[in-house]
Amino acid sequence: MYYPNIQQAVFLERPNRFIAHILVEGKEQLCHVKNTGRCKELLIPNTTIYVQHHDNPNRKTKYSLIAVQKGELLINMDSQVPNQIVAEWLKTGKLFPDLKLVKPETVFGSSRFDFYLETSQKKIFMEVKGCTLEQNGVMMFPDAPTQRGVKHIQELILAKQQGYDAYLIFVIQMKGARYFTPNRLTHPEFADVLLQAEKAGVNILAVDCMVMPDSIEIDQQVLIQL
Structure with missing residues (x-):
């Protein structure tokens, strides 16, 4: 399974199950969270994450959250x-x-x-x-x-x-x-x-x-x- 257009970012907060606020290329952006689980041990403010950039203008968010760095572990959290x-x-x-x-x-x-x-x-x-x-x-x-x-x-x-x-x-x-x-x-x-x-x-x-x-x-x- 390969994801195109991956960028490194920083997780800021998760106001609900589906959306996260992230920092990417120096700007705060909205990001779709592809996992409705709690994931509280992963989504900690200022954690390094990897997001997929989407060019579709009809999407509500330009990014999807794919993976999270937890210490030395890189964890894919795409539930699909x-x-x-x-x-x-x-x-x-x-x-x-x-x-x-x-x-x-x-x-x-x-x-x-x-x-x-x-x-x-x-x-x-x-x-x-x-x-x-x-x-x-x-x-x-x-x-x-x-x-x-x-x-x-x-x-x-x-x-x-x-x-x-x-x-x-x-x-x-x-x-x-x-x-x-x-x-x-x-x-x-x-x-x-x-x-x-x-x-x-x-x-x-x-x-x-x-x-x-x-x-x-x-x-x-x-x-x-x-």
């Missing part, structure tokens, strides 16, 4: 990108060498899963979650309570019970992970249903990413502690 880079990763055949079909946004029950896949032997539903929350090398999800996330996992369990294979992939949008774990303190129910999913046979994976200011791609699987 995990699905895109998982699609790229699937095409490499590293997860499923005999992959025959990749169909995004497929309905099952009352959920819409990110992917429906078919190999020579399996029919698979897959859900993808982006992870940007890090504490001392421990990567966690979610950063805020997510009933939608709980529902998705419950539906993955149901899909498994109905004979499908089921995958839940946490895309850690940075390097430097020691391991991944659910954020039980923030949402105990999510952590509990994740354990239920593992016991039901849902495949749970966490992968880290190589992140540059203007690009991101999946790199390696990360240890999971449930």
Whole structure:
């Protein structure tokens, strides 16, 4: 995944979920935040960020926030990108060498899963979650309570019970992970249903990413502690 027209900037403030005030080329500008999560540990005043400049005159903002510098870590915080880079990763055949079909946004029950896949032997539903929350090398999800996330996992369990294979992939949008774990303190129910999913046979994976200011791609699987 490559982003054209990336510029370095400074984060100033975030008055709402969708907008940030930034300093770029010496001028204060409005910037679209491509992540509706809290991200309070990332969006700290005077933090170095990387933004994408847009030439579209019909946009309300000229910039989109793509990545944040947190100490030595460069973290991509675009919540739309995990699905895109998982699609790229699937095409490499590293997860499923005999992959025959990749169909995004497929309905099952009352959920819409990110992917429906078919190999020579399996029919698979897959859900993808982006992870940007890090504490001392421990990567966690979610950063805020997510009933939608709980529902998705419950539906993955149901899909498994109905004979499908089921995958839940946490895309850690940075390097430097020691391991991944659910954020039980923030949402105990999510952590509990994740354990239920593992016991039901849902495949749970966490992968880290190589992140540059203007690009991101999946790199390696990360240890999971449930």
